């Protein structure tokens with residue numbers, strides 16, 4: 001059985017999808033079988049960040065509604081040997097599946113892949129309830145801002161109450177110049193607030209932003225500090 005990693009946040013726009021794309025590419029580069037699943041129901045993004053928007057024909061809804069088998073909806077990332085994307089629908093009303101069906105889908109994906117990385121929705125809502133069905137390992141993304149942190153803590157409590165036993169967090173978009181001002185919480189201060197282990201810290205870097213918008217997870221550009229950082233994050237993730 002492969003490992004399912006649920007990427008989550010309280011607040012939107014903190015970098016879940018970009019993180020999912022880079023984590024997937026990091027593991028894919030190691031020759032592991034990876035499936036990225038976009039579960040941001042109705043708000044499809046991940047296909048753009050991995051440069052596959054023109055390749056998506058069927059989505060997770062089509063699979064859940066029994067229109068196509070999983071194999072027909074998986075889109076392969078040709079830059080990596082064994083990395084695939086299962087896109088979500090852009091029409092929320094099309095998504096009629098419930099927790100049972102989603103749990104079953106995750107089980108099937110875990111049987112086929114070493115890693116199933118689910119890009120979840122922001123916020124505590126019905127989409128979260130469905131997308132997190134049967135999940136037991138979550139990575140909560142926060143930025144070093146009090147608003148984002150409060151929502152991350154809320155998400156942590158929600159996921160815990162939903163039975164997600166293992167939860168870790170990432171501080172994304174860390175900017176050293178901003179940290180020095182004393183206005184934003186430091187990584188140490190964040191660790192004092194969050195009740196779960198810190199998985200890693202990702203700098204704010206225009207290169208991450210620009211690469212993602214070109215459909216290239218930055219870790220595919222070899223030899224930079226971001227690639228090394230994601231390598232360490234992936235290593236640490238193995239122990240959870």
Ligand SMILES: Nc1ncnc2c1ncn2[C@@H]1O[C@H](COP(=O)(O)OP(=O)(O)O)[C@@H](O)[C@H]1O
Pocket residue numbers: 009011012013014015016017018019045122172173174202203204205206208209210212213
């Ligand atoms: N570490 C980072 N450095 C710079 N920009 C980032 C970083 N992570 C994400 N972004 C940018 O932040 C915005 C939101 O990211 P996204 O992954 O779409 O967030 P979410 O999925 O949480 O809504 C995008 O413009 C993305 O390029």
Ligand SMILES: [Mg+2]
Pocket residue numbers: 016017018040045119
């Ligand atoms: Mg997103």
